[in-house]
Amino acid sequence: MASSTTPLRIKIKRTVTAATRKQQMLRQLVCSDAPEQALRYRGFRMIAGVDEVGRGALFGPVVAAAVILPEKMRGLANSGLKDSKQMLRKDRERLDLRIRKLALAVSVAEIDAETIDRVNIYQATRIAMLTAVQGLAVEPDHLLIDAMRLDHPCRQTKLIYGDSLSLSIAAASVVAKVHRDALMCELDLVHPGYGLASHKGYGTPEHRRALAERGPSPLHRKTFAPVRAVDPDAAVEEMASGELFDLDLEEEVDCIQD
Secondary structure, three states, X not given: OOOOOOOOOOOOOOOOOHHHHHHHHHHHOOOEOHHHHHHHHOOOOOEEEEEEEOOOOOEOOEEEEEEEOOOOOHHHHHOOOOOHHHOOHHHHHHHHHHHHHHOOEEEEXXXXXXXXXXXXXXXXXXXXHHHHHHOOOOOOOEEEEEOOOOOOOOEEEEEOOHHHOEHHHHHHHHXXXXXXXXXXXXXXXXXXXXXXXXXOOOOOHHHHXXXXXXXXXXXXXXXXXXXXXXXXXXXXXXXXXXXXXXXXXXXXOOOOOO
């Protein structure tokens, strides 16, 4: 009598982090000129996309860019333009050149680590974005901003996940990231040993190990918890002032992709 076997079925439970779920959701969004076309229908013409990079980094400046694209911009979508963090480095650099050639105006602004420590990262980001807008050679009549509003008289639209939905904001995201990544590679030569060219200043395990071994450089953000934890000057100041030191505080870290 032939024997039969029942295949063994094993259920594997896969744990998906919140960050992974967010990235999966963002990949499903369609980056297009729909937000810009809706504004053009209302009479706006010089629409500036505004975005920042480096907000969650432990080292160096936060960088913002403002970009005014022409009305015919759909070719950028066909070229793969989307949120810079969703793109490979070679594609970002290729599109950065194309954006700068096609754009009516491009402006980039940096706010250094010292200012970030003095005013906090949220306010420093707003300052960087405002400075980028003010640096445009062409006056915008509307701002499309990724999840932020600025102290600027121009009409504004705050667009959540804007760099995954609007070509203008995505263009600003790419310009800002290519600029900051190049800056991190330059600063890696000035401040060697931290691996800046690799992680671009974000709080990777490699970066945190280097911080623990070498201590912070002058361009590290001293008010960010992982930096404060290894900064002897910060420890002395807090002991003298009697302030509590929360070592569990984590700063938001953007996705890193070469």
